[in-house]
Amino acid sequence: MTSSFQDLYGHLPETVVQAPGRVNLIGEHTDYNGGFVLPMAIPQQTHIELRKRQDQRVRAFSLNTDHRGEILEYELGHEDRRKGWLDYLQGVTYVLRRAGHSLTGFEVRITSEVPLGSGLSSSASLDVSLLRALRQAFSLPLDDVQIALLGQQVEVDFVGAPVGVMDPMAASIAGVGVALFLDTRDLRFERVPLPPGVDPIVINSGVAHNHSAGDYRVRRAECERAAELLGVKQLRDLTEADLPRAEKLPDPLGRRVRHIVTENARVLATVEALRTGDLPKLGTLFYASHDSQRLDYEVSVPEIDLLVDLGRADPDVYGARLTGGGFGGSVVMLAREGTGVAVAARIAKRYADQSGQRPAILLPQASSGTLSSR
Ligand code: GAF
Numbered sequence: 001m002t003s004s005f006q007d008l009y010g011h012l013p014e015t016v017v018q019a020p021g022r023v024n025l026i027g028e029h030t031d032y033n034g035g036f037v038l039p040m041a042i043p044q045q046t047h048i049e050l051r052k053r054q055d056q057r058v059r060a061f062s063l064n065t066d067h068r069g070e071i072l073e074y075e076l077g078h079e080d081r082r083k084g085w086l087d088y089l090q091g092v093t094y095v096l097r098r099a100g101h102s103l104t105g106f107e108v109r110i111t112s113e114v115p116l117g118s119g120l121s122s123s124a125s126l127d128v129s130l131l132r133a134l135r136q137a138f139s140l141p142l143d144d145v146q147i148a149l150l151g152q153q154v155e156v157d158f159v160g161a162p163v164g165v166m167d168p169m170a171a172s173i174a175g176v177g178v179a180l181f182l183d184t185r186d187l188r189f190e191r192v193p194l195p196p197g198v199d200p201i202v203i204n205s206g207v208a209h210n211h212s213a214g215d216y217r218v219r220r221a222e223c224e225r226a227a228e229l230l231g232v233k234q235l236r237d238l239t240e241a242d243l244p245r246a247e248k249l250p251d252p253l254g255r256r257v258r259h260i261v262t263e264n265a266r267v268l269a270t271v272e273a274l275r276t277g278d279l280p281k282l283g284t285l286f287y288a289s290h291d292s293q294r295l296d297y298e299v300s301v302p303e304i305d306l307l308v309d310l311g312r313a314d315p316d317v318y319g320a321r322l323t324g325g326g327f328g329g330s331v332v333m334l335a336r337e338g339t340g341v342a343v344a345a346r347i348a349k350r351y352a353d354q355s356g357q358r359p360a361i362l363l364p365q366a367s368s369g370t371l372s373s374r
Helices: 005-009 086-098 122-137 144-159 166-173 214-230 240-246 253-276 279-296 302-312 340-355
Strands: 015-024 039-052 057-062 072-075 106-112 178-183 188-193 198-204 317-323 330-336 360-362 371-373
Touching (some): 005 106, 015 122, 015 330, 039 122, 039 166, 072 086, 086 122, 106 122, 166 178, 188 253, 214 253, 302 330, 330 340
Antiparallel strands (some): 015 039, 039 106, 039 178, 178 188
């Protein structure tokens, strides 16, 4: 059943906006260490239709959740974490009101093409799209970076997922087919187009993750502890010259530091390779990043490693790596131009046959961004 806004609420919406998911090309787990990231928006978006109310009541309907078909409600000023999708909405009104913005209640209908738990930032796309809708509906004086920072507060302060700033920044300011080279320490950014000759591919492994769960939190705490032991504010402050010292830390802290330091260097090298169009170099950096995530940061899972290995064995693939927070989610690959559709189809088929999972393919540069399940 796909009830329209009119079916649900008896009138038309006043505001219709959207925000995309993202694929991170490289720079994983560097954002909460003050480091570099390189995400790109994907064509899949979260869509919001909204209409203001006179009272303080929020009424919300989402088409892609377990609550399918049900309108959930809460009262502004009485936001209360219930651990469901409504928490993202409650988090948005909570952080906006905390920042002094005045709102009234509203009715909202949400639909999203960004698959949940896929490492493609479905939650930041929801946070940012709702923040955009409320900015428009209530004429809030917020720029796109402020929207992203509020989106991060929703996750950290309300939902309880201690994430960095990459995903809301990507949802708020990144474009499709153009990488966003972002320094998460000072939020300076530059847009870097993908060079000709390459087809980016994303394959969702079908293994879902959850960042408010323990593993992500543990990694973040390990980084903070390592920074403290090494006497720096953030791991971003270290260079490769510090690695011998870091390697003396109790395991696994030394390996966590090595991932962050080498991953930051790989982001810089990737930006350079994008600029010069050095596709083999991009591929080498992707595989090195994956190995570092697998061995040093320990955020991969066997299904993701299988997808990357299928990439390694494919003559049309330059490079492949886990993208996003890990513990499941998706792999991003760079294929030879013109081969992306065929490569994605054959790797997804081999993966499905060997893993028993149901992968989904996403072509981040296609204008419609095909997403298909086998
Ligand atoms: C998740 C988080 F939300 C990001 O902030 C980032 O840390 C990423 O994992 C790993 O790079 O997407």
